[in-house]
Amino acid sequence: xxxxxxxxxxxxxxxxxxxxxxPGRQRAGAVAHLEECADCREYVRQLTFxxxxxxxxxxxxxxxxxxxxxxxQALTQEAAGxxxxxxxRGSGFPRRRALGRIRPQVAAVxxxxxxxxxxxxxxxxxxxxxxxxxxxxxxxxxxMLWGGLVSAGAAGKPAGEIYAHRGSPGWIYMTVDLPGNxxxxxxxVSCLLVDKNGTTVRAGEFTLRGGRGSWGGPxxxxxxxxxxxxxxxxxxTVLARAxxxxxxxxx
Amino acid sequence: MGFRFDRAIPGRxxxxxxxxxxxxxxxxxxxxxxxxxxxxxxxxxxxxxFVRRFQHRVYGVAVAVTGDPQLAEDVAQQTFERAWRxxxxxxxxxxxxxxxxxxxxxxxxxxxxxxxxxxxxAPEDLDAILDVVxxxxxxxxxxxxxxxxxxxxxxxxxxxxxxxxxxxxIYGMTAQQVAEWEHIPLGTAKTRIxxxxxxxxxxxxxxxxxxxxx
Numbered sequence: 001x002x003x004x005x006x007x008x009x010x011x012x013x014x015x016x017x018x019x020x021x022x023p024g025r026q027r028a029g030a031v032a033h034l035e036e037c038a039d040c041r042e043y044v045r046q047l048t049f050x051x052x053x054x055x056x057x058x059x060x061x062x063x064x065x066x067x068x069x070x071x072x073q074a075l076t077q078e079a080a081g082x083x084x085x086x087x088x089r090g091s092g093f094p095r096r097r098a099l100g101r102i103r104p105q106v107a108a109v110x111x112x113x114x115x116x117x118x119x120x121x122x123x124x125x126x127x128x129x130x131x132x133x134x135x136x137x138x139x140x141x142x143x144m145l146w147g148g149l150v151s152a153g154a155a156g157k158p159a160g161e162i163y164a165h166r167g168s169p170g171w172i173y174m175t176v177d178l179p180g181n182x183x184x185x186x187x188x189v190s191c192l193l194v195d196k197n198g199t200t201v202r203a204g205e206f207t208l209r210g211g212r213g214s215w216g217g218p219x220x221x222x223x224x225x226x227x228x229x230x231x232x233x234x235x236x237t238v239l240a241r242a243x244x245x246x247x248x249x250x251x
Numbered sequence: 252m253g254f255r256f257d258r259a260i261p262g263r264x265x266x267x268x269x270x271x272x273x274x275x276x277x278x279x280x281x282x283x284x285x286x287x288x289x290x291x292x293x294x295x296x297x298x299x300x301f302v303r304r305f306q307h308r309v310y311g312v313a314v315a316v317t318g319d320p321q322l323a324e325d326v327a328q329q330t331f332e333r334a335w336r337x338x339x340x341x342x343x344x345x346x347x348x349x350x351x352x353x354x355x356x357x358x359x360x361x362x363x364x365x366x367x368x369x370x371x372x373a374p375e376d377l378d379a380i381l382d383v384v385x386x387x388x389x390x391x392x393x394x395x396x397x398x399x400x401x402x403x404x405x406x407x408x409x410x411x412x413x414x415x416x417x418x419x420x421i422y423g424m425t426a427q428q429v430a431e432w433e434h435i436p437l438g439t440a441k442t443r444i445x446x447x448x449x450x451x452x453x454x455x456x457x458x459x460x461x462x463x464x465x
Contacts, residue, residue, distance in 0.1 A: 015448035021425045050451045052350050053401050054420045055357045057384040061311035064324055068306055071331050072298040075290065078335065163285045173285035214343060216288040
């Protein structure tokens with residue numbers, strides 16, 4: 001069904017769409033047009049980029065004392081809450097000022113929960129405080145592995161980085177920037193994990209454009225067995241490889 | 252740019268944090284996307300690193316829009332919570348982690364202001380913000396080139412267009428609100444927003460095409 005707005009009319013209000021200030025009724029008509037018109041979508045995308053950059057011109061600010069530890073602790077506690085048996089609960093994020101709105105009966109139940117998970121919260125708080133107490137820069141990554149990707153076809157030139165974090169499940173993040181004639185490296189590639197015994201497991205697939213790309217996802221990361229990572233083309237050609245190792249030994 | 256970063260954090264329910272290891276990496280070396288991806292592991296050090304890296308930008312946006320430090324603190328905290336919950340839908344092809352976070356903070360701040368007071372901005376705040384986004388002093392010399400050009404383009408806009416852009420783009424005011432604020436017809440307000448945005452778009456497009464002679 002053709003939308004009622006013309007391209008010319010859409011472009012009259014494109015800036016307001018991009019800035020998110022177009023009233024709802026007009027917006028609905030604009031969205032209908034954008035679903036059908038690639039040119040206008042691109043026009044609004046460019047204006048949205050301008051709007052994002054405009055917000056990016058705002059100055060940084062200094063948060064109140066304690067903000068960093070309070071928020072970091074909230075994020076960590078949320079992860080803990082989802083790990084535990086009571087996942088059906090709502091968000092575990094503590095609200096700075098919302099606590100006063102808790103109803104008495106909810107508060108009573110919450111009290112029991114607080115007692116039940118209190119030690120967990122204490123441990124997290126301690127871990128956050130320990131982290132904050134360390135001299136900057138902070139360090140991260142219990143069991144984190146790192147590897148520098150080197151190009152298989154360009155005499156071992158650097159070709160990106162890979163980070164692997166153990167856990168249940170673990171995760172992997174990699175950036176790829178192949179040297180040389182980058183236009184020959186467009187398309188799908190695979191990330192293969194290589195065990196010390198030579199076994200390979202495909203962790204994921206992603207797209208390179210101009211030899212560049214990045215990907216992150218879940219993966220079984222066992223520092224005891226995981227030895228290397230390869231980036232391969234669909235025909236199996238190895239484009240880059242990295243040996244993984246633990247980071248700086250702090251002890 | 253051909254980045255893909257889908258399903259970065261597909262699973263929740265991960266370990267709270269693992270036992271302390273003797274092996275550590277400087278958080279500062281982790282790319283923004285890796286830090287975001289690792290956030291869901293529950294590792295306290297990654298959480299601190301993430302908040303530490305972005306808190307000034309996020310809080311800066313929140314306090315600029317709300318003009319209220321307490322409200323800005325709430326908005327900033329909500330921003331990090333939302334980022335944590337929705338990290339799996341972050342797509343680096345659509346912008347950097349910083350841009351993603353500042354957009355979340357901006358939307359939350361605008362919503363928070365709209366729900367609390369009828370007038371989104373005080374005149375003195377408007378002028379101050381307009382000055383900030385238009386100035387090109389030496390302290391911004393190290394900013395990225397696109398931002399420097401955008402500031403210069405903002406400075407070159409007729410004042411009424413710059414004000415309209417700040418009202419709409421920063422404070423989230425509709426064209427109708429801009430018209431009422433400036434005591435101008437609605438059509439004039441719309442024209443100012445459209446024309447100002449068009450000039451900034453031209454500036455950034457020119458920069459991206461490489462028209463920026465070094």
